[in-house]
Amino acid sequence: MKPNRDFEELQPPTFGLLLRRLRDTRGVSRERLAFNAGVSASYISHLEKGDRGHPTREVVDALVRYLDRIDPLSVVERRHLLDLAGLGVSEFPSIEQLRAEITDDMRRALDLHEPNLAAYVDTRWNVLACNASYAQAFPGLDRDVNILRWFLGNDLAREVMLEWEAEVRLTVHWLRGLIASSGDTAWSADFLAELGSFGLFRDIWDEGIAAYGRPSSIMHLKDNLTGRCRAIDVQLFSVFSAAYPTQIQIFLGIPTWCADPGIQLDPDHLRPDARGDQR
Structure with a gap:
């Protein structure tokens, strides 16, 4: 493959970006999420923009509980959100x-x-x-x-x-x-x-x-x-x-x-579904 270089800088995943995606896909406003999670709407805005440090476990749990009431998070979405909140493992060695x-x-x-x-x-x-x-x-x-x-x-x-x-x-x-x-x-x-x-x-x-x-x-x-x-x-x-x-x-x-030398492989054999769960 030939590299394509004329693009803007890629950004790593963040807690705020994922939180906003989960909120948007459920049609929930910042104000509504904040009220039900017991925090302010400005705090949600700061989290999504990355202006605040990692939220506490209590705040993440409250956010997840309300999002789950609207549409349950998948196992992968839940783990991804917790990891991005800073509850994962330490840095990697070289x-x-x-x-x-x-x-x-x-x-x-x-x-x-x-x-x-x-x-x-x-x-x-x-x-x-x-x-x-x-x-x-x-x-x-x-x-x-x-x-x-x-x-x-x-x-x-x-x-x-x-x-x-x-x-x-x-x-x-x-x-x-x-x-x-x-x-x-x-x-x-x-x-x-x-x-x-x-x-x-x-x-x-x-x-x-x-x-x-x-x-x-x-x-x-x-x-x-x-x-x-x-x-x-x-x-x-x-x-x-x-x-x-x-x-x-x-x-x-x-x-x-392979049992059949001319095996026809299923293109969806390794494809996760749109929410990140594994088939």
Whole structure:
């Protein structure tokens, strides 16, 4: 894909922007929401504009209770709103810091998983280390490092990912949820600026949907040696790290040949619905 750069600066998700979207979709005025949540209309206005710090848990709960009375929030919307309120996890370590935690024994363990696909990745889907089967299945990803950078900027991704656009859409939705759950959106600014050079990323980002996982564990790849379809059963496990607990995961992909070599894939296979719930 060719980057498109002539666009305004992308903005990370904020509590105020999401609150306004939830309020607008329910046809609720600031005054009405404020009255029922026990706060002032000017306070709601300041929250939506980002002029105030993070609201307290009590205020968020009151806002959610009233919005739920009008139209219940989905599980994803509720989590996304709480994350953006600053109730998420701490900031992320750098890729270099995480790679320093991958020991020689851990690298040898990747080879023991052959011929299954195995890699250590962080929660932002940066590849920290991988085995040969993983590198072969996702050509160039170990060099591009990040899955979204590979999806959008490496032509090989289109060739091997048989549900390329659906996987891109799911991963962009996942990125929105990840930024919120970090509790600190500042780290995402440079990454969004890089990805914002791609028109497809901007289009999907503008959907405003968050995701927190895959609706299906199966990923379909074209084997770049035989050209046949392979169904990869994807599993993720947290890896203990005393320095960075919960930040390192091991990706394990168990491949089988697709039953039908000419498989026709459902384009909605990985598509979340419009409110961010997973099918």
